[in-house]
Amino acid sequence: MALEGSAELKAKLKELRKIVGKPALRRIARTGGAPIRAEARRLLASKTKGRTGRLQNSIVLRERNSPPGQAIINVGPSRRAFFLRFVEFGTKGHAIPRLGDSLTKKKALAFRVGGVMFFRKRVRHGGARAFPFMGPAYASKKQASIDAMRIKAGEEVA
Numbered sequence: 001m002a003l004e005g006s007a008e009l010k011a012k013l014k015e016l017r018k019i020v021g022k023p024a025l026r027r028i029a030r031t032g033g034a035p036i037r038a039e040a041r042r043l044l045a046s047k048t049k050g051r052t053g054r055l056q057n058s059i060v061l062r063e064r065n066s067p068p069g070q071a072i073i074n075v076g077p078s079r080r081a082f083f084l085r086f087v088e089f090g091t092k093g094h095a096i097p098r099l100g101d102s103l104t105k106k107k108a109l110a111f112r113v114g115g116v117m118f119f120r121k122r123v124r125h126g127g128a129r130a131f132p133f134m135g136p137a138y139a140s141k142k143q144a145s146i147d148a149m150r151i152k153a154g155e156e157v158a
């Protein structure tokens with residue numbers, strides 16, 4: 001049994017593989033991450049009241065190593081903004097001890113309150129409430145992300 005046009009089909013499939021290669025998959029994945037990033041930035045701006053925009057701009061799309069035929073994009077804080085995880089998940093109350101080593105011989109923490117200097121061997125941090133922004137951004141923009149990737153994939157193949 002012979003299949004008519006099999007050479008043409010092989011050529012078309014080879015061409016399609018070139019069109020939808022790694023760069024195209026990256027573009028599709030980045031397009032899908034954009035709505036989630038925009039929503040996370042908006043939620044973070046509502047928390048910080050948009051003072052400088054530096055925190056919002058630290059929400060980035062980052063490519064991860066991925067196997068052939070796939071593209072993986074992380075949406076989240078840049079490496080420099082590692083502390084945003086404390087905003088997202090909050091912190092537990094804890095003691096902050098003085099930092100003394102053999103060179104500095106620090107004996108106390110010093111801080112000023114209302115113009116008065118205080119010295120303590122340790123202070124108690126009460127913790128910080130969580131202000132989730134990545135989780136809600138993902139939950140609210142998941143379908144928009146899928147739709148954006150579907151449209152971009154159609155454009156890449158066409």
